[in-house]
Amino acid sequence: MTSRVVIVGGGIAGLAAAEALSRTGVFQRGEMQVVVAESRRNTGGRAGSFVEPSTGQAVDYCQHVAMGCCTTLLDLLERMKLLDRFQCYDELTFYHPQHGFSRFRPSRWLPPPLHLSSALSSLKHLTKKNQREIRAALWRLMRTSEFDLIDVTALDWLRSNEQSEDTLEKFWDVILVSALGDVPERVSMAAARKVMIDGFAGARHASDVWVPRRPLSEIFGDGFREPLAQRGVAFELGHAIRELNWDAETNRWNVERSGADPQVADHVIVATPWHISRRWFPQAWGDQPTDGRSDRIGPATAFASSPITGLHLWLDRSLTSKPHVVMVGTLAQWFFQDPIKTTENMSPAEGVYHQVVISGRHAGSDWPKDKLVSEVVRELSEAFPEAGTPKVLKSRVVTDPHAVFSVSPETQVRRPASKTSRPGLHLAGDAVATGWPATMEGAAISGQMAAKSVLGSLVATEDQELSVPSELKRGWLARRLIR
Template structure:
């Protein structure tokens, strides 16, 4: 096909689609409204802290086949680091207890029978809740499937909240079941954690930008598409900052912006488009603290720890920074940044100090920090919102949708976003690989 594919949105869904199309020989132009590519998975310089930060913490698993294939295509797999084994350190604030879940490499979960590898206080009968999740109906919630106990409180609920960014009492069990079928159900070899050694941009965005430019892709930042228009039943115009631009007759388009933006942009061509309407926020706190050379034990090996019983959910140890993620954070919207920073710093001290070399600890005083709120980080992964997610193809023949909010079968994850980009690219017709199944 000879026309240009116009990709609206330079997040990971758009980059994934652009790479697929450009490698197949298609002409591609990316339009990104912001100053940089990457969407919710990028890095930036923080002048206040004097260091580079990610706009969110993302943990990848070895099961994320689409992500790792993308990294291989842009030559960036080597930019990730991790423990090299399926280990997940945790700290229970109320009990003052540290432990590490060490998953068995194969499909048989031998780890549940070991006091040194499993969840403290869990009972074997609680495993039934995992089967319920993987067999859940579309209207069930995570809490309805999990059996009460230590396995739920100290492992499955923290994992569900981080994967779905939604509280377990309203979160879709079917979506969590999909995550589990692609990870835990395949054994520990599918659950090895990885994250960028430097930053999200350095791993996922900058190498992709270089590769796309080598392939001749035109990248326009600061080019927000405000609306689309129909010409003879096809997308024929788009409204850019410089004015209305006409598409050529053979041009196609992938709309790969967040759900709320997609509804606005496509209002003139897809008035009946369905999309999620409810969102959950994510709270990230970054504290200036250099502890990497003083860490010991599993926290040093993994580079992160889960937190049970507090505001904090995950603590990541990075060069010069202790970074905290709080998912499903709508309930914290009325809390001041100062109060959140102080409370969560106390929790960070409780998690990190026991792992420091003898005779060292984190200071009581609050260090320089940054509080970042993503108010509409993801769609709320409830059964009702999941039903609103649209398919890739639309009623307009030269327009397809991409994004982690489309019907990927997964919650709003990097894997889902990239998978949606591939599906959109392959839906445009000849010149790309077969559709994903």
């Protein structure tokens, strides 16, 4: 009998689940059908793009980057022959208004985690006192297990470990807000440890930055769909899912869609963003419905969302040859200018494309968009004075209020597993309990977890075990120093 799996949501999690199932023997023998149902007309979800009307240019909603520690995502891109659509950088550039630019590059000769020492010393905006405090905190963090930190906020732990307000502002806020999408006073220190140890200290190349060289809508759109369709995965695009109902008589799921015939499924993988998945299945997320209605959730039990804002700027000149800069002590947090994207199909009259990313709530969150653009352009003009004062030819501000979930201590302990108590129901998405914060890596891991959950529900099959990539190998010293 052929099992039918419907994946609701065509973002990275849904695509990862489809890819994992498509390389199993049970699928290749024709004993499983896989359908990806996506409400939009393209796959990719939040890792997508919009088309700038006046130029026809595909512009990412918000700049996405991966790191070298994101082994599941990088392995997935490699299998899909898409890794060459990303550019790898082994160093970062930091900018501070009072101290200018600093180059952050881990040592090629010292073993991890000592390879970060010289890179930390190179940051001009950090005083010797800042650096001593950071090194002491990183040492304690390496010697503390993630389990012991899950119910502690980052701010409480950092203050209890003698991090001054100056060090918090110049270093920890910069790294954690950018990586976790929320301020240290709200995020779990366990999530912060994941960033600092796995993302920087644990292994060589963990802190490499992988930046897309092509629009996300191309990479996670046709780039994924076409090869998966060739394997036999079906895609149903442009029809929103209205209801998911379990039929006890047939032991199958009924998938009701807007503007299309319903589908039936033996297994459903819900790979939508968490705030949608929770509306459908609140109990799977540990929520208690109010007023006896499954579509109403009490506000006290809700996962908190954290916004990310992308400022898309078309200027009359290129500000710098640097592809990206971490901005410290400014409203802008990340600056990007990709020479490939900037020059492609763009005439001088249309402008040179730049993007600035601001994570979380910030000082300009409630400003009019014109004021926000004006302030950010002023900061960029001061950072790159050699380019002269740029003229803004056009701009667009895109804020996603649900860009990431806030990884608070309360949220961390309530993130659900892929396997649920409901028959044939599996969860995917970056808010599933992957051990990662809201990242492309977390989404990719969750998709593979959901695929394994489906396979584990099938009657004895040799395909229950999916090969998955291992984390970056830690060197001999890191294995001894990091718990």
